[in-house]
Amino acid sequence: MEIFTDIRLGDCKEVLKEYPDNYIDLIITSPPYADARKNTYGGIHPDHFVEWFLPASEQFLRVLKPTGTFILNIKERVVDGERHTYVMELILAMRKQGWLWTEEFIWHKKNSYPGKWPNRFRDSWERLIQFNKDKKFKMFQENVMVPMGEWANTRLKNLSETDKTRDNSKVGSGFGKNISKWLERDMAYPSNVLHLATECSNKNHSAVFPESLPEWFIKLFTGIGDTVLDPFMGSGTTNVVAQRMHRNSIGIDILPEYYTMAKEKTRSVEYILFDKRSTYGETNA
Amino acid sequence: MEIFTDIRLGDCKEVLKEYPDNYIDLIITSPPYADARKNTYGGIHPDHFVEWFLPASEQFLRVLKPTGTFILNIKERVVDGERHTYVMELILAMRKQGWLWTEEFIWHKKNSYPGKWPNRFRDSWERLIQFNKDKKFKMFQENVMVPMGEWANTRLKNLSETDKTRDNSKVGSGFGKNISKWLERDMAYPSNVLHLATECSNKNHSAVFPESLPEWFIKLFTGIGDTVLDPFMGSGTTNVVAQRMHRNSIGIDILPEYYTMAKEKTRSVEYILFDKRSTYGETNA
């Protein structure tokens, strides 16, 4: 199967006009946080973040399939001792635009930036806000099941003691079967809290997002051959991961440096995959 | 030192009118979630939650000291497949009332109940929203420091080798003193993500809140002899904890069952403490 990786230079709200309606399966992105990257993106002021973002999200709504999902990674900054309200205002405004606010995942950043301040602790979480066009959307929960670690040992033991008794007393019933399924299972569905470390390498890019983050959502919301969009791609992490997972992808960024970097990274992955395929092909096929 | 525990029956926005301005050091509460406890509290519809809450928060703002803090434990419900927006609307409305939205802590509920739904995973976090009256407020960060763990031992040893060199080269400087402080430390400041298990006992109360939750915030934001308020006390967990920690406390609930239960629990704690004191007194003093 052929898949494509479109790396585009330009403003996403303009570039996306070239794409048809209901075309994308998953949009996942981390826009430049308000005022956070003044040096690289020119600095959107927190007070103007919503009006800046809405024309883009309007295009996202148009190109997304009705069964598709939009995951927005964002966190409000502290401004003058308070958390700014632009994220909440954005969610309210996007609902008026027609989006459904389905869920909010928490990304717990285990290795958050150190520091000590008189009024607050280290900020070690970010929002992963899920929007949809329709109440019915694609979700492949079984693809992101996690091994039951210690959690299982303590929790399942407790459950099993009570339930095994009931199991014995109801031998042959459907209930018993359910319990045994539970016991045999060594994988569990995750919750809406993700524990991932930020990546410490990759000095080139100012907004590093660990590969496991897009990977998780691509597994959860798309199948092979589906199409993923990152409208603020930065160095193209999402596209690299999508390519590796055999998903089509589109990445857009307004900065030439990022465009070049992402082009480079996705190309090199192609080569690597090609090399591996040929190497492995000799021994396996 | 004498401390008091006031358990009151009534509507908090009315009862609080009896208390003076700038009187409370910490307000911590978990209001009846919109529509979540229809059977016990009469069910506030999500669409009317904000207008229902604002008269109460106005009183909270009045009775709180300028150096005090208000911690609101809340999570939006899923209504018709979407997360409802009443929490965000409440934050925006409370800021207009004069509150500062200082921070949002995440309570990660490690043992949230397992379950499976077609469109979402287990909800294993809640918001702990911090509001203040003033940018300058009391905070005793050192009271909630956490052990650094095994890993810290190795790391600190490693650091010391590098830093001792620097120390030697700058003998007598303030820098050297800093390093020695580092070496002696085995505790680290926490972040804004709290990992607590929910309590599974206490089936009587419909909004169970583990004792460690009020305990953490009482340690962080109050000293001995300060006054804590829980305006939707439920079974009185906050007051029991405050009493045990030698803080004055006020608990208010509109339901006679909770009033009675909280009266009972705070009284029995008094007795237990008294018993312990007399018993231990014989052997120790």
Place this chain on the structure above:
DNA sequence: AGCTCTTATGAATCATTGA
């Protein structure tokens, strides 16, 4: 190969200084 040990650094925040 598998360990342990070492080092660099990540979407941070606040107070102070300078323009």
Place this chain on the structure above:
DNA sequence: GTCAATGATTCATAAGAGC
């Protein structure tokens, strides 16, 4: 006075070095 730049603070992770 307002706004921008600089310095101080200090935790968890992974990549790299060493054995």
